[in-house]
Amino acid sequence: MITNKNCIIRLSRYKNALYRLRESGAVKVFSNNLADAIGVLPSQVRKDFSFVGISGNKRGGYQIDVLIGKLNSILGKDELQKVIVVGAGNIGTALMKYNGFEKEGIKILACFDIDPRKCRRSGKIPVLPLKELKDFVIAHKIKIGVIAVPDSAAQAALDIMIASGISGVLNFAPIALKPQREAVINNVNLELELESVIYFVNARAKTERGSAI
Amino acid sequence: MITNKNCIIRLSRYKNALYRLRESGAVKVFSNNLADAIGVLPSQVRKDFSFVGISGNKRGGYQIDVLIGKLNSILGKDELQKVIVVGAGNIGTALMKYNGFEKEGIKILACFDIDPRKCRRSGKIPVLPLKELKDFVIAHKIKIGVIAVPDSAAQAALDIMIASGISGVLNFAPIALKPQREAVINNVNLELELESVIYFVNARAKTERGSAI
DNA sequence: TAGATTGTTAATCGATTAACAATC
DNA sequence: TAGATTGTTAATCGATTAACAATC
Incomplete structure (x- = not known):
């Protein structure tokens, strides 16, 4: 099994590039075409495919449809x-309104919030009371959830999710979560992402000033 | 200069942990305390500090205040x-409403949108017409911007930002951007983050089924 | 066949971890 | 002094890149 997240993300990118290539009329593709399309080396493409057991034709490349x-x-x-989302705040709402998931076969079935004023049963994606999460997740056999609640509520949200059978979580709370049993947890910390941009910009500015002297 | 993004993110985490430690009354700290706090090894802590030229006292650890x-x-x-944000859609709005930036010394001065109906000069963070971006960025000497516009508008947004003097960008558009001159670009792709969770959950499920046979 | 491309093995690179001498 | 901790050097690990034999 692959454990390299970057590899998985590249596979997604290859796939997106392949759709574009197919639309432009192409039928087959070589590793160097795909490499150019997403900005990696051809050997990386072949290595990634080899990781997941994809093979092509020596000299003939890969059939786009098959690939x-x-x-x-x-x-x-x-x-x-x-997928369910926990927390109907800014991030949770942004995710619910985001249209890109559908075309990727990802469907947000519901959102859950502890605040009854945020709940709405009507609407394309219902916002339900947190209490109903467990029954809902079990009934719909949901395995994936998003945590978009404040820090202080994040661990409790995870506990409920895990107890309900969820085993994969995308977490936006800037806090280290401890799952009660093994689970896939992918943390996205927007603050740290922005801080890292700030650092590298400042560092570059300093270096340039330094080297100008 | 450090080029390792993970290292920078760990430095941020150390800092957050140090605030908590200080609040609980601690005055000094050892590399193993910090390591425990953020879940890395003590040697990683010392290595990170060594990268950025931070030194402590042999046997005495580090003064929290100084650190x-x-x-x-x-x-x-x-x-x-x-910081400015381009795009007053879901993500842009979520960022504007997010309260965590202020305590980190990050201030979103304005948001820009091409749609005049989304513009609001009043409000804590004004939403201004995209046309005004350049003058605003120059006037306020802004170096950092966030791209939160649809794919199709992202490259144009970047071009305007770069032309206005911005040199660091946090990009939420799921598309590869090409800066017209060198710039720091940090891409966050929420779709791919979620897809990677989905992959690992499914892969684990398959492996478990496989190994159960 | 000659030439091109795959799939895999080997080499490189960068980051993390371990080890340990210096020293407080 | 003996013991503990740093700071740095060396070893390991994992991922990326290069090289090349197999083969279409």
């Missing part, structure tokens, strides 16, 4: 991926 | 970091 099919299967696009 | 000061200086917290 898209294989990548979709590997990335879990064969079936609809059902 | 916080040094980290803040390295991370650019000495001065207010002024």
Whole structure:
């Protein structure tokens, strides 16, 4: 099994590039085309494919249709991926309104919030009371959830999610979560992402000033 | 100069942990305390400090106050970091409403949108017409910007930003951007982050089914 | 066949971890 | 002094890149 997150993300990028290539009329593709398309080396492409057991034709490259099919299967696009969001705040709402998930076969079935004033049963994606999370997740056999609650509520949210059978979490709370049993947790910390940009810009500015002397 | 983004992110985490330690009354700290606090090895802590020229006292650890000061200086917290956001959609709005930036010395001065209906001069953070971006960025000497516009508008947004003097960008558009001159670009792709969780959950499920046979 | 491309093995690179001499 | 901790050097690890035999 692959454990390299970068590899998975590249597989997604290959797939997106392949859709564009197919639309422009291409039928087959070589590792160097794909490499150019996403900005890596051809050997990286072949290595990634080798990791996940994708093979092409010596000298003949890869059939785009076949390749898209294989990548979709590997990335879990064969079936609809059902997701819930916990926390109907800014980030949670942004995710619910985001249109890009549908075309990727990802469907946010519901959002949950502890604040009854934020709950709305009507609407394309219902916002339900947190209490209902467990039954909902079990009923819909949901495995993936997003945590978009304040820091102080994040661990409790995770505990409920895990207890309900969720085993993969995308976490936006800037806090280290401890799952009660093994789970996939992917942390996205927007503050740190912005801080890292700030650091590198400032560092560059300092270096340039320094070297100008 | 450090080029390792992970290292910078750890420095931020050390700093946050140090604030907590100081609040609980601690005055000095050892590399293993910090390591425990953020979940890395003590040698990683010392290595990171060595990268950025932070030194402590042999046998005496590090003075928390001094250490916080040094980290803040390295991370650019000495001065207010002024940031603009381009795109007043879901993500842009979520960032504007997010309260965590202020305590980190990050201030979103304004948001810009091409759609005049989204513009509001009043309000804590004004939403201004995109046309005004250049003058605003020059007038306020802004170096950092966030791209939160749809894919199709992202490259144009970057071009305007770069032309206005911005040299660091946090980009939420799921597209590869090409800066017209050298710039720091940090891409956050929420879709890929979620897809990677989905992959690892599915992969684990498959492996477990496989190994159960 | 000659030439091009894959798939895999080997080399490189960068980051993390371990080890340990210096020293407080 | 003996013991503990730093700071740095060396070893390890994992991922990326290069090289090349296999082969279409």
